[in-house]
Amino acid sequence: MDFTRRDALILGAGAATAALLPVGVFAAAGDEEIAAFTGGADVSEGGVELTAPEIAENGNTVPVAVSAPGATAIMLLAMGNPSPRVATFNFGPLAGAQAASTRIRLAGTQEVVAIAKLADGSFARASSNVKVTIGGCGG
Amino acid sequence: MASGVKPRVKVPRTAAVGDVITIKTLISHKMESGQRKDKEGNIIPQSIINTFSCDFNGQNIMSVDLSGAVSTNPYFQFEATVPEAGDFTFTWNDDDGSVYTETKSVKIG
Numbered sequence: 001m002d003f004t005r006r007d008a009l010i011l012g013a014g015a016a017t018a019a020l021l022p023v024g025v026f027a028a029a030g031d032e033e034i035a036a037f038t039g040g041a042d043v044s045e046g047g048v049e050l051t052a053p054e055i056a057e058n059g060n061t062v063p064v065a066v067s068a069p070g071a072t073a074i075m076l077l078a079m080g081n082p083s084p085r086v087a088t089f090n091f092g093p094l095a096g097a098q099a100a101s102t103r104i105r106l107a108g109t110q111e112v113v114a115i116a117k118l119a120d121g122s123f124a125r126a127s128s129n130v131k132v133t134i135g136g137c138g139g
Numbered sequence: 140m141a142s143g144v145k146p147r148v149k150v151p152r153t154a155a156v157g158d159v160i161t162i163k164t165l166i167s168h169k170m171e172s173g174q175r176k177d178k179e180g181n182i183i184p185q186s187i188i189n190t191f192s193c194d195f196n197g198q199n200i201m202s203v204d205l206s207g208a209v210s211t212n213p214y215f216q217f218e219a220t221v222p223e224a225g226d227f228t229f230t231w232n233d234d235d236g237s238v239y240t241e242t243k244s245v246k247i248g
Contacts, residue, residue, distance in 0.1 A: 060211070061211070062210075065216075081208050083173075083174075083207060085206045085208065086206055086209060087203055087204060087205050087209055088203065088204040089201060089202075089203050089217075090199075090201065090202045090203070090204075091201055092194075092198060092200050092201060092202070093198055093199065094195050094198045094199065094219055094220050094222070095200050095218065095220070096159035096160065096200075096217075096218030097159065100201065100203070100215060100216065100217040101215070102210075102213065102215050102216075103210040103214050104208050104209055105172065105207075105209070105210055136210075
């Protein structure tokens with residue numbers, strides 16, 4: 001079968017769409033996780049702090065820290081991971097500060113999001129874009 | 140994954156009443172994400188620590204729900220208030236049903 005220039009272009013466009021599609025699917029999964037956590041309530045910016053590196057050389061261990069004074073829970077999401085949920089921190093009465101740091105896996109360059117559930121029942125959001133040199137999901 | 144799991148916790152030995160102290164925990168665990176494939180292309184099933192919690196004399200400080208996106212050897216750093224002398228209890232729950240615990244005492248002084 002001979003490929004004409006037109007066929008090649010159509011194939012190329014199809015491949016590009018297919019390559020872009022999973023990112024969209026993951027992002028939607030991330031939004032669903034957020035909705036499940038907030039119960040569909042509005043999420044405002046500010047009130048929560050997310051510390052993540054701008055560039056992570058190794059996606060297998062990316063140090064991140066979250067902090068939200070007065071929060072009862074903070075959810076951490078990696079929007080571009082095959083499964084966006086990373087961890088949920090719940091703070092008890094003896095927490096010295098509503099802050100924690102850990103190390104997470106990132107599949108590739110993507111947005112990391114922290115959603116804090118504040119004491120008054122409202123939600124706050126912070127996000128940070130992390131460039132990943134080597135992805136951390138095996139495969 | 141019940142072999143070679145070793146929790147490590149760093150807590151100051153003494154604190155003043157009402158002090159806020161920093162606690163660091165690390166547990167050696169593979170945290171198999173459920174995304175990797177073996178040589179035959181079969182997905183290696185997920186095997187992770189799914190929850191971690193830290194309590195002081197029965198009162199909760201922090202609990203965490205983990206997913207496969209937490210790195211190998213899960214590490215947490217957080218802060219706790221010390222209202223009195225007592226024991227910190229750290230608990231990790233594995234997907235395979237194992238529970239790993241560690242206790243650290245803190246004195247006032």
